[in-house]
Amino acid sequence: VTEADPREALVAAARRLDAAGFMPTKSGNLSLRTARGFWITPSGLPYADLSAEDCVELDADGARLAGQALPSSEWRLHAAILAARPDVTAVVHTHSPFASALACARCPIPPFHYMIALAGGDTIPCADYATFGTEALARSAVAALGATLRAALLANHGVVTLGVSLRSAEALAGEVENLARQFLALRAAGLTPVQLTSAEMADVTRQFASYGRLR
Ligand SMILES: [Zn+2]
DSSP, X not given: OOTTOHHHHHHHHHHHHHHTTOSGGGOOEEEEEOSSSEEEOBSSOOGGGOOGGXXXXXXXXXXXXXXXXXXXXXXXXXHHHHHHXXXXXXXXXXXXXXXXXXXXXTOOBOSSSGGGGGGTSSSBOEEOOOOTTSHHHHHHHHHHHTTTOOEEEXXXXXXXXXXXXXXXXXXXXXXXXXXXXXXXXXXXXXXXXXXXXXHHHHHHXXXXXXXXXXX
């Protein structure tokens, strides 16, 4: 195991997200694409105790390629997203509290703040409800993300973010949680957020692209 080991990167990111309160009661899971499949965090282990050896490499159909532990119960979600989205390398799934609260209302996050554009569109959608760990959930997440979005809420469950690197998927998980917190604060205060127009959001996307923020 070296610092360049992708498993070490997964473990470090999982610990940071757990420390941020995004992975209550051992929820959440992370994956990173490999040449022949993907590494994924294991099922049911406290993140504080996680080591690189606990990560599991699966192929696109979920067959074990490396590692001994039981893979995350959401491996189908990760497999389906990585298969559908060759433009991304990493998938982060969390139960971060504010984004999960909006997901429980099946409430998409509209373009009330320009940072929504980091998620690849004008709105962060909420995927249709399906039981955790199922192929149906994997399908609904893939449908909500479409060809370009990098974040979606999962109804009555949590949130999923995608990235060209594990770092970018992790950072987006933090940004979506921040936006969800702001949106809920506005609603709680009885204020109606003013939404940006699609032309304004297109300008934001161009500006981000010029800063390399979308990588
Ligand atoms: Zn979950």
